[in-house]
Amino acid sequence: MFDEMLHWPFFDERHRALRALGDWADSALDDLVAQEHAGGDVYALTPQFVARLGEAGWLRLAASLDGRLDARSICLARDMLARRSGLGEFAFAMQGLGSAAITLFGTPDQRERYLRGVMDGTRIAAFALSEEGAGSNPGEMEMAARRDGDAYVLNGEKTWISNADLAHQYVVFARTGEADGARGLSAFVVEADAPGLSVIERIPVIAPHPLGTLRFDECRVPASAMIGAPGDGFRIAMSVLDVFRSSVGASAVGLARRALDEALKRAAARRIGGRALADYQMTQDKIADMATAIEASALLVYRAAWVKDTTGARTSREAAMAKLFATEQAQGVIDRAVQLFGGLGVTVGMPVESLYREIRALRIYEGTTEVQKLIIASGLLAAASHGN
Template sequence: MTAFSLDPAQTARSAELRTLAVRRLRPLAEQGEPGRVNRALVAELGQLGLLDRLFTSGALELCLMRESLAYACTEAETALALQGLGAHPVHAHGTPAQRARWLPGVRAGTTVAAFALTEPDAGSDAAALTLTARPDSPSGWRLTGEKCWISNAPEAGFYTVFARTTPGAGSRGVTAFLVPADRPGLGGAPLDMLSPHPIGVLSFDAVPVTADDVLGEPDRGFRVAMTTLNLFRPSVGAFAVGMAQAALDATLAHTAGRDAFGGKLKDLQAVSHQVAEMALRTEAARLMVYAAATAYDERAPDVPRRSAMAKLLATETAQYVVDTAVQLHGARALRRGHLLEHLYREVRAPRIYEGASEVQRGIIAKELYAAVRSTETVTTTGTGATETTETTVEAAP
């Protein structure tokens, strides 16, 4: 297992970011229109230099940022994460011209980015994309089809879009394209969600794209998607840990001060044991998130498994912790505007997006079995043949 520890500077930056989020970001978040891109909030993230850190920091630093923002202002956390998710493919796989065109605006918070992978019938099965890129010229294509559950749609300035360029080739026949929002034939509509985030559908009616719009290599777009998700899945876990910690801290304060049955609520053994379980699970999830991020930064070979484990454990843990916090607060936590009412709506989606919990379990199992190598050896003696079967279990190279 990868060893790691946070240095004092990292701890101090996390505390500073929490304070900054409360003072500078939360007021802007409260002024935003539910379900719409909060451009003032995105711009402030740019002014504070936080968006620039998306491209200059490693995975652990990204996780620390997302955890701190989630604790203090989930809207700011989401705005930052979506900028990173939409633009990281450009940073990692784009040409110098593509980076020069799109990344300065993303860093400054003046351009909104979006990651368009999911389709109505291709959510968890990302290799089953049906958005079609049909050849239109020697160096061009026309995109036809639909994307759904796309964060920042239809308000983004550009979209990282994944489309099928080779029919019947599964994940090997997908190409990533950079599609400006003003491209003819591109339309969209917002969706009304449980937690009012900017999210919508995109429709592609023979949208023209050229070789200059290809991100990476033709038919290698699935790799672009997966390298992005391997980075951002642990940071989804960090988002979940931040929400879990906020719920835990609120519960500690509430149970320590609430009078019940002749004492304080915390004095009831059933309550204290629940709070202990909340703390235990939150800390375990945090450690797994940090370990996965450190593995990514160190280019460890088991990043896909660690990323899946971190996202799975952290998001499932946050669901448990927030739900338990609501139970211990009682009806007050269900009132619109209460912190826990807000977290209760926010905490559900991370178990689905960027790979549902079931998908993460599948990735974990696949990676584990891939590391199992069975060999059969045959030994021969001078008096005859003796067949011996030997099974070895080792880490795959």
């Protein structure tokens, strides 16, 4: 199904050439994947995944010095990596999400200083937007940054931050007060060793990933650390999410592809009542639904990425549709795979059990399913009110 997809009109030859990433991952990451599945320490494994991806040149898809990102390439990479390793896909994705604001809006000096290490895998990046009371609505953000001469002083906390306690640099959003709500936010790049910045908590989750809470206590950064202009923070954050929300859908598609692979092997090998599980009509019903859900999800994901790449316009509605549909459908695909495995499906160490834990968070981060529905509906209602 994946190779057939590469011939869809959304892609050109440079995208089809990325098929090599999947082949590379099958051999170059196999030892790390084995450690991941054996319950290895994610704080030790994540930097190793980043280093491998960087050494092989794949992180050049996630960041660039020329200010451009190709959404289709990012989606293809996440799709292929998720099929093979949840943590490996996470490592790639966070290098992109954590540095996209610098790629898209940073100065040449900021890109040179922070992105070369991201691309070669020697610097780990992180994106610090969410707060305890401002996860779904950045306009309610409380973290503040006040101007003090040639610097800004940051105070507050960020939580649910991927790569907390691993990152060398954080893109941090804070209230600078140019206007009320979301219009009064700005973005900064803050180095992990900045005085006043500390990681106060590691957050364990059902699919182990490095996640934590940051505290900023009179954390002083130079004014040159601001990305874009004062008050640009919300626009920067939404532009980043326009690219990466679609790619969350691509990750979900990759997880669902692996679930279908496992289900097909199980259906062919497992015998019940003298017949292969695959011979039963109820099994075929599940497999047909799984394959159809994956194809439909991929169409929405790569349509959104294609629109972003070819128009350069905001694609909030398309990205929201892609993330909403692909993550919800992948949850169903993986659930069906677990069901086909029976008791083995909920046994720790089985691939479908790991997939079941991996998929759940994708329906929450970078905007919950419910938030995606609000984005879609509000866009449609606004267009209707203007007669579009």
